[in-house]
Amino acid sequence: MAEPPPRREPAPVRHFARITDITLAALTLIFFVAVALASGVHSPWQGTIPLALLLGALLLVRRRWPMTVLLLSIGGIFAYHLTGHWSPAGWIWPAAVAYFTAATTPRVRWVAAIGLVQLVYSAVDFRSVLDTNPTRYLIHVAGEGLLLAILIAAGLTYTAAMRWRERLGETDSRARAAEERLRVSHEVHDVIAHTLAVVGVQLNVAADTLEEDPAAAAAALRLAKDVRNRAMADLRSLIAVLRDSPADTAPQADLASLGTLISDARAAGLEVTLDEHGDPATVPATPAIAIYRVVQESLANTLKHAGASKAEVTINYAPRSITVEISDDGRGVPDGADVTEGHGLAGMRERVSALGGVLTAGPVPGGFAVRADIPVAGSTA
Template sequence: MAERYSPRAPAPVRLPARIADVALAAFTVVVVVAVALAAGVRNPWAGPIPLALFLGVLLLVRRRWPMTVLLLSVAAIFAYHLAYWSPAGWIWPVSAAYFTAAATSRVRWVAAIGVAQLVYSAIDARWIIGRNLTRYLIHTLGEGVLLAVLIAAGLAYAASRRAGDRLREADDRARAAEERLGIAREVHDIVAHTLAVVGVHLNVAADAIAEEPAEAAAALRLAKDVRNQAMHDLASLIGVLREGPTATVPQPDLDAIGKLVAEAQVTGLSVLLDEQGDRSTVPATAAVAVYRIVQEALANTLKHSGATEVSVTIAYRPHSVTVRILDDGHGHLDGGVGEGHGLMGMRERVRALGGTLTVGPAAAGFAVQAEIPVASSSP
């Protein structure tokens, strides 16, 4: 069975929709009364006006109870035609009710109600056959065509609503996947850097504990400090997840790169930081990306490359930021087995900002270089 749009549980109707319902109700009242007057009805209060008001009031709740509105509207038309002679049609006065009900999952019932109404109207107007067969055919076939158009329009509207819902769901899933990917990058960057630095300090402590206990104790204290900072960063990230998308937490930026360099230097790695240009022109998103790239590159250097020296060069230009991390090791690529989560995370960060990332062997060792475009400061 084909899937059809089914209204969700009743919810507060938005103001534009409520205004549209009021306008449609007023239009129905005016048209029904106008047609009655044009057809020669002398006393509109004796039938047409009460019918028009009743149909108009029903349209105010058509979104909440579409089938109920349709049934009551059709019943009112039957009562009107039984009580008063009228040249007015059977379908067009309740067009809005048919359209609304046809957009629900009960479209078959809507069609059955419409067909029953058309059959009755055809029988009721049989006296016209002897006088004007053409008029009779126009009367019956015209209302049949109108009913088909209203049901088709309701189905098309329901289909468009379903398509819109699917697009919104797809957008929601894409945003959720993007958020999960961002969270995974943050967790990886924090944990990978922490494990790399802590691992170096633990190795130092293990080697020195017998002969130089003071040096071993200092290495353990440094490892503990790095671990505590990582726990704080993870707690902040988890707090954001618990509190929802409106929660904010300060992200490390260019000012925190010096701390990364200091942590790497404490492990015995010689790190030279060279910043060129004015960092104040760099937007926050690019600043966080540069920090994470330096963090991941230094973590990989400590874990995999066997390097003793590394240079970090950051060039701030009017249209871009270039960051290059070059070490004298034998290369890494997240363990030497291909692109792991860290390198993938760097590529995704840079790509999201419209930049480029190159990673691979260099003349003096191994290099990571990213170029991230930024807004021009010139008008």
């Protein structure tokens, strides 16, 4: 019978499996010989020890050739009995490990059929006891059958548990991949929204000043080109997450890039002030990226929708939490109207919520404000 090719396991797993096989081989050898000697076998070297050595040696390769090991083990037991030796251990127990291992393969029906044949032969071989001691005969046959059923059931249970663990691992991998794709979609949205807002403003400036002030138009186009180039680099880094591994991507924008972000907004005609309190160097990487993206998306919304001339960015770096507030003097929303939450605000809210924080956005006297409160990982309230 051809065996399925063995699956390659990590080195620690293979090392543990090798130790397990050696241990089972040694236990089979020791217990089989010990039971034989305790049952009155006087010449163990004439059959008992050779069979025990064969059964133990076969277990060393049970994972690679499970069905072959089972058939050879049963063959050895048959040869032992047919040459006139008596086995106090019965027919099934000496091949117990081989039966269990073979039951973990797709050929479990063959294993059950082989075991049934062996049980029938065992019942026939032990029939001499039936007339003198029916109870003993019944216990012997039922015990052999029960042991076989337990071994096959254990093999099936083990296989089912391994498959469930693999499926669980695959489910976890798919969940992590979905979370990563969601994160990337947020990043892509933030990059594109900011870029379109700044580039759009600069293109309008270039179009308005092209005839009266070519130099100003050229400067606006150069700035739009610079912003576009940085956005393309960010997008290539993000798309690489979907193609390769995150370890191969460029570092994400963080607090060190806030200056460039503010400069872009100022160049687009928005008067932006940045007020920071505390030490930004103490902020972990994940909250730092979230802060950057909240500021980026808020300024992009201000440029696209608010019609504002001024914006204030205030960041407070406290030991236990970080507060980010972006306010502008734009038109906001009409009195009594609800804030329409598009992809930008929803993405910011999800990003902040994922870190255990809270984001609020809405009209304030004289404009519109976005506020994010983000706890620092490991801090206690």
